[in-house]
Amino acid sequence: MVLQMNEMLSKRVKKVVKENYRVTTIEVEHALEDAVPGQFIMVWIPGAGEKPMSIGNRYPLTISVADVGPFSGALSKLKSGDMLSFRGPYGKPFIIPKGSKRILVIGGGYGVVPMYFLARTAKEEGIETVAVIGGRSIKDIIYEKQLFAVCREVFITTDDGSRGKKGNVMAEASSLIEGKGFDCVYCCGPERMMHAIATLCKEHGIACQVSVERYMKCGVGVCGSCSVDGRLCCIDGPVFSAEDALALSEFGKKHRDASGILKDY
């Protein structure tokens, strides 16, 4: 009966990299051996709370955090030698269908983090990856170098055209998807963007998986905070097939706050 799935671990921070004006990457002296791309950990900062964070790499365990509030602000301030406490990994991961030769990964903003982990894993398995990463402006593009190291090609888009093609990720992704050269398309980023990618893939009959983020408290399928149409993002997701995601009534439209109140995206 004794389960260890919820055990809290505390490990030393090995390296901290400032990716840009608000995103910080934290590497921990720990190998999260059983973590696979698309999964998350629950990170605890005593006094500041606990939040789910996407896993950017298994060894060293890596997360990237955008400083957008009190919790992420406290996390962004961690220095090499500090302790990071976490539990996990949790959630359904991205799945690369057997026999895949070529995949397309699309990341918007800091949605590129799990996409890097996926591309890196694909490379280890001899699968070729093409990446599209997008941000508002040149300063929002992160993980570019890392992706170049593991991908065949990396396309960049910015809303203001300060780097790569002007526009959102669709500016590059639509022609790539329409070209039908991929066994599966993976997407993580703002939900409207994932909705657009999932819809386009469905129209072209291409397999697609997206990562759906919802407010989470327990992370282990007990509290129900991350429920969407009865599916729990923490244990049934966060990765859903495009088909399943598009069938969710709230996908790309609404999400719930900490009190469970529905809000528009």
Add this chain to the structure above:
Amino acid sequence: MVLECKMFGKRLKNPVILASGILGMTKASLERCCEDGCGGVTAKSLTPEARKGHDGPNIVETGCGLLNAMGYPNPGIEKGLEEFGSWKRPEALIISIVGKDTDEFTMLAEKVESAKKTLGATALEAAISCPHTPGYGVMAGQGTPENVDKITRAIKSACSLPLIIKLSPSLPGEVKQALAAEKAGADAINMGNSLGPGMKIDLQRKKPVLGFGMGGLSGPAIKPIAIRCVYDIYAAVDIPIIGTGGINCGEDAIEMMMAGASFVSVGTAAYYRGPSVFGEIAKEMDAWMKDNRISSIGKIVGAANE
């Protein structure tokens, strides 16, 4: 068929009820629990205003059960009744309310009463037993016969739905509280909640893990206490009992019913065995009944007391 039972006149496919606070944040989630096999479901407890709940971590494993301190996150009574309302399924919907005092309970009960026609709920549950939320339940001293009497009367005079009073296993005198509830007009007792408060300290951080510091213990460790409480209350009251605490499999549920529960409510088992646990427990109960050639679940209720 052997598990069929009635809750306040509504026929249920089995006596397995989703406990309040587990999974029930949305109507869709409650519906899923029904599809996963619950005979009835309890919605997340509602307070007058929306609450975000305690800061995380909200849940931590202890080796003998889960310690949690959610702190009643909920959208507030009005939005909550909109969310859970228009219930049309064959499974029972139980609306749960938590108030700081009789005035709040009255106000909540009035809201439920005015939504009653379209709500589709089978019963109203008032929890006075949370061990880890300031202002509520155990931390507000609600678990005394005097307070049970006042709260029960206040709710009964404001709402005509059958009323379940949810008691705490953390306090002495649960039999006196149950008797007070029955005398004041309660229609059923839900005996059980998480036990505590308890605490788990992280050795490396040298700090309590839970954001609130302390929390309620649930799961296997508390089952014997819940069984004993139900056993004692069954001997004292005539109204039906819902047994809550540590039910993880069919045999646990049978044991709880032998102690005197007409229904069992299940929560933490969803963590140990996944959300399909409700139907699995019902199947295990069904198998036990058949193995023991007992034709109807009603026959085992209180068997240990006879």
